[in-house]
Amino acid sequence: MTRKANNSRQTRALLAAFLGGAGAWRHGYDLSKATGLKSGTLYPLLMRLSEQGLLESRWQEAERRGLPPRHVYRLTSSGLALAREQELGAVSAERAGAFA
Amino acid sequence: MNAMPGELRRLAVKLVSHASRVLSGPGSRWADAMRNELDYIEDDSAALRWALGCVLASYRTRLAGRWGFTARTVWRHAAASCALVFFVGFAFLQIAVGQTEPPRPLFTETACDLPNVTPELRPRLRCGTVDVPRNYEHPDAGSFKLAVVIIKSEQQPSSPEPVVYISGGPGNPLTVYAAYQSKVPYAPHRDLILVDQRGTGRSEPSICPDLDRKLLYANFAIATSNSEAALSARRADYAACRDQAVSRGLDLADFGTRVTAQDFDWVRRALGLKRWNIYGESYGTTVAMTLMALYPGTVRSAVLDSIYPPDPVPLWSSIVSEARDAFFAHCAQDEACSTSFPNLAETYRETLTRLDRNPIVVTVPPRLRQPNDRMRITASLFEVGVTQLLYYANGYPILPRMIQALHDGNGDGAGKLVAVLFAAAAVENRGTNAAVECRDRPHLHAKVPEGARVVDRIQLYNVCNDWVELGPRPLVPIGTAIPTLVLGGQFDPVAGPTLSRHIAEMMGGRARFVEFPLIGHNVRHFSPCGARIVAAFIDHPEQEPDTSCTDRVAPIRFLPEPPDAPRDR
Numbered sequence: 001m002t003r004k005a006n007n008s009r010q011t012r013a014l015l016a017a018f019l020g021g022a023g024a025w026r027h028g029y030d031l032s033k034a035t036g037l038k039s040g041t042l043y044p045l046l047m048r049l050s051e052q053g054l055l056e057s058r059w060q061e062a063e064r065r066g067l068p069p070r071h072v073y074r075l076t077s078s079g080l081a082l083a084r085e086q087e088l089g090a091v092s093a094e095r096a097g098a099f100a
Numbered sequence: 101m102n103a104m105p106g107e108l109r110r111l112a113v114k115l116v117s118h119a120s121r122v123l124s125g126p127g128s129r130w131a132d133a134m135r136n137e138l139d140y141i142e143d144d145s146a147a148l149r150w151a152l153g154c155v156l157a158s159y160r161t162r163l164a165g166r167w168g169f170t171a172r173t174v175w176r177h178a179a180a181s182c183a184l185v186f187f188v189g190f191a192f193l194q195i196a197v198g199q200t201e202p203p204r205p206l207f208t209e210t211a212c213d214l215p216n217v218t219p220e221l222r223p224r225l226r227c228g229t230v231d232v233p234r235n236y237e238h239p240d241a242g243s244f245k246l247a248v249v250i251i252k253s254e255q256q257p258s259s260p261e262p263v264v265y266i267s268g269g270p271g272n273p274l275t276v277y278a279a280y281q282s283k284v285p286y287a288p289h290r291d292l293i294l295v296d297q298r299g300t301g302r303s304e305p306s307i308c309p310d311l312d313r314k315l316l317y318a319n320f321a322i323a324t325s326n327s328e329a330a331l332s333a334r335r336a337d338y339a340a341c342r343d344q345a346v347s348r349g350l351d352l353a354d355f356g357t358r359v360t361a362q363d364f365d366w367v368r369r370a371l372g373l374k375r376w377n378i379y380g381e382s383y384g385t386t387v388a389m390t391l392m393a394l395y396p397g398t399v400r401s402a403v404l405d406s407i408y409p410p411d412p413v414p415l416w417s418s419i420v421s422e423a424r425d426a427f428f429a430h431c432a433q434d435e436a437c438s439t440s441f442p443n444l445a446e447t448y449r450e451t452l453t454r455l456d457r458n459p460i461v462v463t464v465p466p467r468l469r470q471p472n473d474r475m476r477i478t479a480s481l482f483e484v485g486v487t488q489l490l491y492y493a494n495g496y497p498i499l500p501r502m503i504q505a506l507h508d509g510n511g512d513g514a515g516k517l518v519a520v521l522f523a524a525a526a527v528e529n530r531g532t533n534a535a536v537e538c539r540d541r542p543h544l545h546a547k548v549p550e551g552a553r554v555v556d557r558i559q560l561y562n563v564c565n566d567w568v569e570l571g572p573r574p575l576v577p578i579g580t581a582i583p584t585l586v587l588g589g590q591f592d593p594v595a596g597p598t599l600s601r602h603i604a605e606m607m608g609g610r611a612r613f614v615e616f617p618l619i620g621h622n623v624r625h626f627s628p629c630g631a632r633i634v635a636a637f638i639d640h641p642e643q644e645p646d647t648s649c650t651d652r653v654a655p656i657r658f659l660p661e662p663p664d665a666p667r668d669r
Contacts, residue, residue, distance in 0.1 A: 027137065027140075028134065029141055029150070038149070039150050039153030039154050039157055040154070040157045040160065041153070041157075042157070043133075043134055043153075043154070043157040047130055047161060057129075059570055059571075061573060065394070066394075067139050068136040068237060070133075071132065071136065071137070
């Protein structure tokens, strides 16, 4: 399978949201609110990152009775490396812009 | 849009269900993820926006070619898109005319087609079916038909709060045994309700009806050889079962104790009952405890016979070992047993060693379908066989004699015994067993633990990861206000007294644990004293049960060695 580039604005926003979460498991609605991405964009991205081994997922038991389990996500070590790389790139670009 | 908030929510649910169908198959995990998230969005408008996005996500994913995309699926997607347009229009139409009521629980009476029903029993039986949603979060996603039998009390009018018996396995049929169940009333003044849990007995669905026998033999092969090859072969057989189930349109996430507990409550409502008394046995206790936790106001009293608790549970072989040691210790203290079989524990260990070196070939009945009706009694099969015999108190008299005979190289009778144990295992629906266990139990998604013995390896360790993702866990009703009686047998190799007492203590002050000496699994079945205590407790659950009969248990009448038995000690 051709590996899709992960440098779109939406992907970067998502990776940044994970970095902001300090390695915690995040659920879909939480990520949607954090990134402003609608579910129609968010889930295809999550699926793609997951297929690429950049994201791991699991089911988390509901905190309140009567609610279903939630699918939660966090970056794998490769995903973390990519997110940090992109963050570094973004910071570098900002600095380059500042000194241009 | 002038729709009411509840209508927006219902439309959102319908849209997400549609997205789930678009993503069915390999994408079902993601479909569940999107669908479950909806329940956490409190604002109805936001929920609807989320749901619309989910539909978009599902089509984008499929059209992007994820998980395979063929020319055939182009047409399917095109058709599905048209269906979506129609669906949304229809959904809005439903909002306009207010026809979005979920299905209602209803009992439909049918003829009673059950074996061994006597003319006296027939008028006391009511048989029927109840349609339950496949998925309670999405009641429009289809239904399963459950078989229900009501055995009316001989004493009429009966009390308005009947007893529902929840059977074990998971995967054991129940309604087919209605005639047997009618013989020893749980509580004389109350009707008894029997339900075949989803995927068992005469209830829908059949997970992999063509392969169930194969799964049994696959497990039997592990018991016999305890080899990696047998484990791999079983994995392939279960994978075939899973594929068959999926190809027949089943979503394997629609199984597990939580949904089974929901089924029971649905049946209660279908029968028009406000409250009932629940009696769970073995795995049935897992369902019963979850039912108590989810619907506490509907349970008048609960009896938990031979608790099979939710994870985390100790390694099974450690519970077996505790039960076996207790049995051997009892033999050492019993005059008849210790005279005929001095140091039974040592004899057992020596037998394991001997069979490991030299398995004994025995003749077995043709129904076991073994080559030339012969099979090998190996050390691992011996270990499994002794474990199985510890379940059944009526097997205790012969257990020391069987160990001694195999120790002495005598396989007479062992073949018949294997056939009996095999037949007992054959009633269970193996596909359903996997469908429930793999949803419920995290430990079965892990690797086979260090130090695992054959009884551990028979569990579905290398099956569940391929089968389905973990579902919501079964529950223990900690601090329950429901009067609860917990029964544990001294030699139970599954739910030993230590474990049962622990779970009773977890549940708190309303739970009372009673240990039954010289009994194994399924206390009430094997102990008349247990049956009396249960009946008295269900009649008056607020009263402290009189358990004094547990002190007057009849001794085990151990069979001595045959006079001509070969001596080799």
